[in-house]
Structures are given as C-alpha cells and as structure tokens.
Amino acid sequence: MTIVHNILIAVQILAAIAMVGLILLQHGKGADMGAAFGSGSAGSLFGASGSANFLSRTTAVLAALFFACTLLLAYFGTPRAAGGDSLLERAPITAPASQIPAGNAVPAPAAPASDAAQIPAK
Template sequence: MYEVLIVIYLIVALAIIGLVLIQQGKGADMGASFGSGASGSVFGSSGAGSFLTRSTGVLATLFFIISLLLGTLTSERSNKTSEFENLATEQVDAAKPPVAEKDPASENGSVPK
C-alpha cells in the first residue's frame, strides 16, 4: 500500500505542476478582451479559468491528504523497524556465551605460583 501511495503522490504532484504552468496569470485577462480568441477556446471565455482552478484545488487537496497518510505510514514503519531491531539485538545478546572475568594478576603478565 505504501508503494502505491508513493506512485499516486508523484502523479498528483506532476499533475499539479502541469496545471499551474498551464494557467494564465491575472494580467492575461485584458489581452483576452481585445480579441485574442479566448472565447473560441474549448472551455469558453471564462470556463477554462474556473475549470483549471477547480482542478488545481482538487489535486492540491489530494496531495495534502496523501502527504498526511504517507507521514502516518512512515512513522508506523519506523516504529516497527525499531521494535524488530531491539528484538534482534536482544536475541543476539542472549545467544552470546557469558564472558568470564579476567584475573587481575594474569593481566600484569605475572604467573601465580
């Protein structure tokens, strides 16, 4: 599920980028009124702006929701990973043979008589 959300997240992000680049700025409306042909477009004279704005808003909402879901899933994954790491180190420590303490006299190089 995590990988599917990542793919959807990337697609939504690229779609938002595309929609923002397609949209015209506020200053372009004056040029449209002097006969640049905007009234003959696919969406009509004012339909393109509202359609693109609405689409961008929907995609931005999806982007935000998926971001929250991915953040939640990532935190759950890291908690599970740390639990498994703790369990693994406990098992390794339990499997090690006990270490015998060294005699201080043998550390000096002297041999007991």
C-alpha cells in the first residue's frame, strides 16, 4: 500500500506544480481587450485565441487529476476498523437497568447440602 501512496503523492505534487505554472501563464479577461487593438498577443505560440482553449482545458484536466488524487489519499489514509465497518456492529448489546422488572428477580442458587446435614441424628 505504501507504493500506491507514494505514487499518489508524487502525482498530486506534479499536478499542483503544473497547475500553478499553467495558471500563471494564462492571461486575464482584460488582456483580450488589448489583443483586439493589436497589442502583439496575436503572434503568440498558440495564436490569438488558441492559447486560451489549450491552457484552460489543460488546467481543468490537471485540476480533476489533483482532486482525484486528493480523494484517493483521503480514502487510503483513513484507518479501518478490524472488527467491523460500523460502530453499531462493534457496540456491546446490553439492556438498560431501568427495563429489568424489579419483582421478577432471579433468586440466588442454594448452597449444596453437606453430607453431615443428611445423616439423621439418633
């Protein structure tokens, strides 16, 4: 289980670093106004509008991968009970003292009779 745990941690760290880098590369919504007036972003690597689609989709995929790794790490990190899955299955079954009727108490067993008591005296 430790190999799976280590792989999940590594994937989560790489996804987080890649998401930070991609988010910092993206331009805000106000940058589109400058591109309309010829600010020079039309000559970028992905084209005028191609970078927004590529970077935003890649960020969404990395975010989904990050959340999946987080959920799996939480699932594998939760300790499991050895007796059962539920607290109710492991709870002792006892009746409260208030539900036992007072008049129907079971008498204590009698002491066994000794041999001396059974021999008649003459």
